[in-house]
Every structure is written in C-alpha cells, then in structure tokens.
Amino acid sequence: MKIAICSDSHDHIENINKFCDDIVTRDVDFLIHLGDFIARWFYDIFSLGIPCHFIRGNNDGEKVGIMRMIFSVDYATVANTVFDFKDIDGKQFFLSHYNDLAKPMAQSGLYDVVCYGHNHLRHEERIGNTLLLNPGAIQWNKESSSYCIYDTESDSVHFIEL
Numbered sequence: 001m002k003i004a005i006c007s008d009s010h011d012h013i014e015n016i017n018k019f020c021d022d023i024v025t026r027d028v029d030f031l032i033h034l035g036d037f038i039a040r041w042f043y044d045i046f047s048l049g050i051p052c053h054f055i056r057g058n059n060d061g062e063k064v065g066i067m068r069m070i071f072s073v074d075y076a077t078v079a080n081t082v083f084d085f086k087d088i089d090g091k092q093f094f095l096s097h098y099n100d101l102a103k104p105m106a107q108s109g110l111y112d113v114v115c116y117g118h119n120h121l122r123h124e125e126r127i128g129n130t131l132l133l134n135p136g137a138i139q140w141n142k143e144s145s146s147y148c149i150y151d152t153e154s155d156s157v158h159f160i161e162l
Helices: 013-023 040-046 063-071 099-107
Strands: 002-006 030-033 052-054 076-078 083-088 091-096 113-115 123-127 130-134 146-151 156-161
Touching: 013 040, 063 076, 091 099, 099 113, 099 123, 099 130, 130 146
Parallel strands: 002 030, 030 052, 052 076, 091 113, 113 130
Antiparallel strands: 002 146, 083 091, 123 130, 146 156
C-alpha cells in the first residue's frame, strides 16, 4: 500500500495545487495529513477521492467548519487531538503534529512508523525497528516544500519536492 504523508499546508494554494496534481500520478492508496491544514485544503483533496486521515495541528483555521467538511465525506477521518494511533495495512502508526511527542514514541519500539510535522523540516531516521518520519511541509519552508510516500510492502520512503 502506498501512503502519502504530508503536513503543514497552511493554505499555500500554489503548493496545494502542485501536491494534488502530483499525487494523482502516483497511485496513492491513502493520505495522512499531520496538521496545520487551514481550510482550502479540503476542497482540493476531497475532489481526488483518496481515503484520508487528519491529525489536528496548532494552526488549523476554523475548527468547526473543518470538522463539518471532514465528516461530509465517508472516506475521511480526523483525530480528536494532535496525535493518534492507526493500524494501516498491518503497520502500527503513531501520528502526531508535534515533534516533541514523536521521538519518545519511536524510542518506545511500540510502532512501525512514527510520523510528525510542525517544524517543517524533512526527516527520516530508524530507531530500532521504528521509522521516524517528518514529510516536511507543503507550505514553503527553510529547505523546500515536500511530502513523502511510504510503501508498506517495502517499508521504504520516497520524498517528493514540490
């Protein structure tokens, strides 16, 4: 299974459009957004029809309206907090917006994949058997704008720059 993982889009329209154009060419089965999505994001991503899960961030815009949008489609779910636990294709995920939660969870050894966003810095590290992963940010950041695709079969990550 191919899982697109992204974070921190912050309504950056140009890069959201690039992301949506790119993701349809990659046969993605599932999408995870790690928070700070604001609102414009949903109109674009929902039009793709890809099952998705959202983690809340510290900058998600008008929360009530966003929750209504997410619950308006049957292939989208959202965490109640800034972290969540998810079993996807037999892999145990810990998902968080915040980097300070991610590393201790990876060190626990309880998860196959630990994902986080918030600091906008792309990162990939193995801690024991756990993959610690930050996809970077859809919004422009200090490095470049990026997201990644995690392949559950090969347990591998491919970063894509926008």
